[in-house]
Amino acid sequence: MTSAPSPLRIWVVSDGRTGIENQGLGLVEAISRQRAVDLSVKRIGWRGGFGRLPWWLNPAPLRLLAPGSEIAPPWPDIWIAVGRATLPLSLRMRRWSQGRTMVVQLQDPRAPPSAFDLVIPPKHDRMRGDNVFPILGSPHRVTPERLAADHARFAAQLSALPRPRVAVLIGGKSKAFDISPERAAALAHEIELPVTQDGGSVMVTFSRRTPEAAQAILAARLRHLPGMVWDGSGDNPYFAFLAAADYILVTEESTNMAAEAASTGKPVFVLKMEGESLKFRLFHEELERLGAARPFGGAFHSWTYPPLAETDRAASEVLRRYDNRA
Structure with missing residues (x-):
């Protein structure tokens, strides 16, 4: 033996x-x-x-x-x-x-x-x-098992939310991109309209790089919608948001968040920020070619694709x- x-x-x-x-x-x-x-x-x-x-x-x-x-x-x-x-x-x-x-x-x-x-x-x-x-993208820790476990931990807050449930993943300032107060206000308006029209809910999370002014504006303008805006205190519901979402919105400066979102097999919409980057454009074009992500045009629609397993x-x-x- x-x-x-x-x-x-x-x-x-x-x-x-x-x-x-x-x-x-x-x-x-x-x-x-x-x-x-x-x-x-x-x-x-x-x-x-x-x-x-x-x-x-x-x-x-x-x-x-x-x-x-x-x-x-x-x-x-x-x-x-x-x-x-x-x-x-x-x-x-x-x-x-x-x-x-x-x-x-x-x-x-x-x-x-x-x-x-x-x-x-x-x-x-x-x-x-x-x-x-x-x-x-980059290696990450998103798996079906992790998503299911975190969804169970936050079930009390998320299970009753009306559909479609929209996860909103907001990044922040980087070498190529930024999110000014003006852009934050515009983003809030772009997100609010289709969620209200569809009778859905939002699940909003911010990164450490989100400028304070932009975070405050987005939180204030989206908090009245059904859902949850995580303020950074307590357990991080990030994985639970991915698990509960019908649609995922992610700001364009984060390859990590986009790759994690695309590993769910759910429709991913890319939110425009201020700035430009050839590298990031190539990354998003590849996501689009694989059917995982599309630019956000102010409305939600569904499609399917094989979840990324990079x-x-x-x-x-x-x-x-x-x-x-x-």
Whole structure:
């Protein structure tokens, strides 16, 4: 009788920001659906101003880590790192582990892909290479099981809401986009009219990047509608909103929220913000080509499409390459 293989020891390494860390956790959770995993989450920081410097100006990263950054051997089987802060470590991990650790970097590292075993960037970054595996959007933690569990937790607040139920996912300021008070007021009007006409309800959530003035305007102008406007206190109903929604509205600056929404198989409408970006236009065009999303034109309509499963696809690629190394 053969014994079961040992779990894969996987580290998820990031600077601890929730949106960044969740990309790595989502990928590991997808791997764990195919293989036993022993997960460790590593949150790092840098002493002084070294976290703001380019990776090539950090000459001794292990000595310059801030207290609490527990990066030390024994090294994992698979190192999954997310974000610029991890690069001084990721770029040396293969040498430190003498090639035993498979180094996976999420997002575009702005460093030679050959320095890693696998890079998983968004498709719209247009990276190419033998060890580059682009996906639409970013890895995430949305699964039917998670949606069902969170929907059950918020059933008392959501089950009686009139249909259609519209999840409204508001992001905020980024390098390419912004949401001024004027645009926030216009968005509120664009959302309010069809919800009122259809006799539906709203489920509104904001991100940490939503400007305070824009959040206040949207909350004030949508709160009179049937539904729920999350004010940031208590448990986050984000996954429950996705589960309960008939339609999902998402602002155009967030690839994460759009990819998560498209994994539900529900109609996704993209809300226009202030600003332009070629990368984001390519991303939304790909979502449209796959039938997942359309620009919001002030009215709701239904369609169907296969839910996006990019995180599971990336997990399969990690395991395929890991097995080939062995």
